[in-house]
Amino acid sequence: MDVERTLLIPAEQAGMRLDQAAAQLWPDFSRSRIQEWIKGGQVTVDGRSVRPRDTVLGGETLALHAELEQQSEDRPQPIPLDIVFEDEHLLVVNKPVDLVVHPGAGNPDGTLVNALLHHDPELALLPRAGVVHRLDKQTSGLLVVGKTQAAYQALVADLAERHIGREYDAVVIGHLIAGGTVDEPIGRHARDRQRQAVVAQGKPAVTHYRVVEQFGEHTWLRVKLETGRTHQIRVHMAHIRHPIVGDPVYGGRPRLPRGADDELVDVLREFGRQALHARRLTLTHPETGETLSLTAPMPDDMDELIELLRDYRDGNDEGEAEVIYVRDPD
Known part of the structure; x- marks a missing residue:
């Protein structure tokens, strides 16, 4: 895509570096x-080639004649998207379980990025096809994508400055009666490089949670991220000994309440992913300044799990039933 722009450098930018002034004028x-x-040489001042560190005086003609190179080599694929919001600047999608966000080792295609490139081919001009943040393959819920350079950069900056609110539903193992905060650094596990862990030398990570509903020895939580480390909620919940139901990496053995009926037993034993859903995304629209607060409904598998746990609790004296551990299924 060819880009051609010409404008006058305003007087108030006098004394600034050229690259700084140009970045302000072309955000x-x-x-x-x-x-x-x-x-x-694709940017000139009064028709002359210049250096990034050169100082501008104000009143010069700043011209850009460039070509936007493709940032993504991934191929578009007609994969359905559940779009919750879209305009010319950004879109928000509700990612289903089992959809990987970015192509990589083991997942060369069939990802959210491939679907986005099919939906809007111009996203190939943006880093990561405009995807601002990611979700694990087995975590469902909302993701925001910038559709222009300006929107993408603004959203990435807002995320870094913790101005984008992300709220999750999680079903965890254990009896929690009150909310709290986990403020523990997260980094790569010392022995298993595929896992994350709470480690002293890790990056700061803060997770807030509150109880939505208690089911005896399982609890439905509403979780808010203050930071966004890899596997943050999963690691923090496991760290406080309340791992997420079904988590194949951090969850440990499933736990079955004594006296649970066969349907609940089967669901707890066979729940195929971590019971974690990105339910709400709150952000400032990068163009209009409007606050967007978007939600995605609970996916069917988590909805079924919660209903079965609720039925069990209601039939067992306020959920104070004895709990037993079971072996992982073969």
């Missing part, structure tokens, strides 16, 4: 990309 491009264009 839909990153400063690093503008620096590359300046070095390549």
